[in-house]
Every structure is written in structure tokens, then in C-alpha cells.
Amino acid sequence: MAKFNLIQAIQDALRVALQVDERVLVLGEDVGVNGGVFRATEGLQAEFGSLRVIDTPLAEAGIVGASVGLAVNGMRPVPEVQFAGFLYPAVEQIVCHVSRVRTRSQGRFSCPLVIRAPYGAGIRAPELHGDSPEAFFVHQPGLKVVCPSTPYDAKGLLLAAIADPDPVLFFEPMRIYRAFKEEVPEGHYTVPIGRANIVRTGKDLSLFAWGTMLRVSLEAAELAKQRGWEVEVVDLRTLSPLDRETILASVQKTGRALVVHEAPKTAGLGAEIVSLINEGALLSLEAPVLRVGSYDVPQPLFSLEDICAPDARRILHGIERVMTY
The missing domain is CATH 3.40.50.920 (Rossmann fold)
Known part of the structure; x- marks a missing residue:
């Protein structure tokens, strides 16, 4: 087994998901050429191409809205919002659409997407870069909300979230992205959502x-x-x-x-x-x-x-x- 820090474990999970399921897409601001603001997607565009790892405009509502369309049409999008405080422009999409597709369609459609969002303080970032807004989204029925604390759990929970038939908001504790390493299995494995x-x-x-x-x-x-x-x-x-x-x-x-x-x-x-x-x-x-x-x-x-x-x-x-x- 390799030893990964949390950001490496997330990157590995995305790579595995892109390898095993052609429906998986990664999209967001700077996720392609630059590999993401924290380098969570570094190298993925070179490996899987710009049609599966997609650089988007700086428009969170557009990123999440486009992901809704992809998800209801059979894809498995994994949009990244660079910081949890940047989720606020996308709240209308998350609350009015992402979380309601299954009930609105009486079960005919689902919205299997995973919104990745680094959260929390401690990295000396500007305003809106250190918020912890999990309670906003836990209050919204139709969403699953996940927050790993270790590299092992980060990879397993992210792979479980991508496979989930319903939308998942995946909060990543950026203060400990590179704080420590632990052994993480190679390949595909999952950590069950809903278990402490x-x-x-x-x-x-x-x-x-x-x-x-x-x-x-x-x-x-x-x-x-x-x-x-x-x-x-x-x-x-x-x-x-x-x-x-x-x-x-x-x-x-x-x-x-x-x-x-x-x-x-x-x-x-x-x-x-x-x-x-x-x-x-x-x-x-x-x-x-x-x-x-x-x-x-x-x-x-x-x-x-x-x-x-x-x-x-x-x-x-x-x-x-x-x-x-």
C-alpha cells in the first residue's frame, strides 16, 4: 500500500473513478491545466483528456447547474468548488434542483453528482475562504453530506460518493490536506456513507x-x-x-x-x-x-x-x- 496524505488520497480516488467508469467527469475552475487550487486534480487532464477533466469559467452556479444536466442524463459529474465559501452562489442550484430531482420526478430521475468543496480555516486565506457551512446543507433534505478526516477515509468515501445514486456534498478539511500520511490501499475500495x-x-x-x-x-x-x-x-x-x-x-x-x-x-x-x-x-x-x-x-x-x-x-x-x- 502507498502512503498518501489527504490531498493525494483524493487525487487517487478521482483517478480510480475516471479509470473504472467512463461516465465520471471532473469539472471546475482550474481543475485541468493547473490541477486545481490545491493540486487535487494535478495530472488528470493530461491522463484523461479535456473532455473528461474540464476547466470551467469562474461561475459556481454554472458549474453546479451544468453538473445537474450531466447527472440526470446519465453521467457522473464531480464538480469542484474551490472553497466552501464559494458554494453560496450555487445554493439556488443545490437547494432547488440538485436535492429535489428525485422527488420532483417521483423517482424517474436521480442526480448522482458529487460536489467537492474544501472547507475550514487555518490556511491564512482571505475572506470567504475559511467558512464551515456544513449545517446549511445538512438541513436540506435530498442531500448527503460527507466530511472525511483521514486519507484512508477520504479515498474510500469519495469513491462511495461517486457511486451513490443521489447527490453528495463532499467537504474536504483543507487545513489537514498535507498534515500527515497513512497507508491507503491501491485501486478501488469504499468506506460506507452513513457510518461513523x-x-x-x-x-x-x-x-x-x-x-x-x-x-x-x-x-x-x-x-x-x-x-x-x-x-x-x-x-x-x-x-x-x-x-x-x-x-x-x-x-x-x-x-x-x-x-x-x-x-x-x-x-x-x-x-x-x-x-x-x-x-x-x-x-x-x-x-x-x-x-x-x-x-x-x-x-x-x-x-x-x-x-x-x-x-x-x-x-x-x-x-x-x-x-x-
Whole structure:
């Protein structure tokens, strides 16, 4: 097996998908000649040609709208939106068309496309380049929303998303694109959409995270261990549909829970997870479920970026509040 970082794993997934299924197309701003803003598609146009790896104008609504037409006519488009904050011009297409084709046609058509979108702060980018808007799209029925945290999961989840009969929004944590490498199998494999992964077992508290926040949460869990607390860390991997069974089983075992996300705290996905736990595991709780998120402000620029997003210290403080309730 090769050792890939997250961006290499995504590139490999796209290459495998283009090799095994002639219906797969990659399109977006600069994905061809330049290989994408993060080089996720580097070399693919040279290998598969400009009719399958397509440079588009700078027009997110047009990129997604064209992908809808391709998808309903039998293709498997994988449009890239360079940053998650650039999804906003395409919201009308995503909400009014991408997510509704199956119900609008009463099942006669589906819209099998995967929108790739790097998300999150931490790379010292300008305004609108560091947003974490997953809650907007989790709220939209008809969409699946996926966010990997490791190279292995990134490749397997992306291949599963491309094979899925319905649309998937694929958030990529760009802050950890090149942070570490791990072994990734060659060829085609999938990681099931809709299943969380327990990456660290524990008996005292369940911590739920995804994307960039997983590694930070694992750091906090290690600090908590020094205080005698065994924290179970669960990587959700899929944000819609949530893996309710794994979430509830973990909380029923530990009796305490904390949710960590990079998006602003108010009305983030953490609130939905808290409600899910209250509905399904209330009698198991020894303390209120808490959330650690970014502050309720627009994503700040360079000098305040690290202060806004949760770090291991803030997460540890959240663990402490739950454990000492």
C-alpha cells in the first residue's frame, strides 16, 4: 500500500473513478491545466483528456447547474468548488434542483453528482475562504453530506460518493490536506456513507467530531487522559445521514458527551447531535451535553484565525466541564 496524505488520497480516488467508469467527469475552475487550487486534480487532464477533466469559467452556479444536466442524463459529474465559501452562489442550484430531482420526478430521475468543496480555516486565506457551512446543507433534505478526516477515509468515501445514486456534498478539511500520511490501499475500495468510526475507545465521555477537528479532539483526549479521564472519540465521517446507532450506543456506554465543530456554535450541527442524544439516550446522561465550536462571528482574517477555531485547550475545558458537572 502507498502512503498518501489527504490531498493525494483524493487525487487517487478521482483517478480510480475516471479509470473504472467512463461516465465520471471532473469539472471546475482550474481543475485541468493547473490541477486545481490545491493540486487535487494535478495530472488528470493530461491522463484523461479535456473532455473528461474540464476547466470551467469562474461561475459556481454554472458549474453546479451544468453538473445537474450531466447527472440526470446519465453521467457522473464531480464538480469542484474551490472553497466552501464559494458554494453560496450555487445554493439556488443545490437547494432547488440538485436535492429535489428525485422527488420532483417521483423517482424517474436521480442526480448522482458529487460536489467537492474544501472547507475550514487555518490556511491564512482571505475572506470567504475559511467558512464551515456544513449545517446549511445538512438541513436540506435530498442531500448527503460527507466530511472525511483521514486519507484512508477520504479515498474510500469519495469513491462511495461517486457511486451513490443521489447527490453528495463532499467537504474536504483543507487545513489537514498535507498534515500527515497513512497507508491507503491501491485501486478501488469504499468506506460506507452513513457510518461513523470510533477512533479512540473510552468509558468516561463520548466526544463527537469530524474533519479538521478530529485530530485536535484526539490531542484533547490525550490531555484528558493525564487527568484520569478516558475519552471515546467518534469520527462522524458522514454528517447527513448521521449514524444514530453509533452515536447513541457510545453515549449510553459513557453517560457523558461533547460535540466539537469548527463552524460557529449557534445552530451548528452540534445542536442537532445534542437533540438526537436527548431524544435517544437522555436516561443514560450523567451531565448535560455540551458543544465546543467557533465563536459566532464571520470567519476572521489571519491574526485572529487561530483564536476563533477550537483548539485542544478549549476542547479540554469542555471535557472538564462535562466531567465535573
